[in-house]
Amino acid sequence: GIQVEQSPPDLILQEGANSTLRCNFSDSVNNLQWFHQNPWGQLINLFYIPSGTKQNGRLSATTVATERYSLLYISSSQTTDSGVYFCAVVSDSNYQLIWGAGTKLIIKP
């Protein structure tokens, strides 16, 4: 089955810093989603991005499907950005999401 690897596993930054999170996947995928899981456990949809680049405020994402990776950029980090960021790709067989292990981001004030 498809393997999804995220890096780095942990990231600690000062408020205001920029960061890049990476997601590699082992096979071609139809679609990919990025999520933020906040410290209260809520899953927040960030991007639905099978290919190309999207931006939403301080966040942007790029997926290069032919090279099997996606990047999530966070600029001017705020403490509310803390949490775990998950990348998940879609399995063709039943459209289930295959999840990476996540990147735990801590933003210090």
Next chain:
Amino acid sequence: NAGVTQTPKFRILKIGQSMTLQCTQDMNHNYMYWYRQDPGMGLKLIYYSVGAGITDKGEVPNGYNVSRSTTEDFPLRLELAAPSQTSVYFCASSYLSGSAYNEQFFGPGTRLTVL
């Protein structure tokens, strides 16, 4: 739109007890999913449904049952709860038309502890 709603938010069960986790979506999505998330991990698929009356197993179905009698509701049943079922359970939904996949939307989760 309320999106995907789940009840209860928290529950503590004793070993061997049973319970049903409720999930409802108001987006007229045809696909619905149940995932579990263990501490420090990503989510794993338990069961999914492609429409009313049709369900299928995911990666970790043992110890669970589902039904889908309506488009809106997709309850997850735990029979004979075990400590290994202590986890956070997420319900999700999406709309597929032909082979066109659309993003999945998630409920707030149910935190279950089995003692």
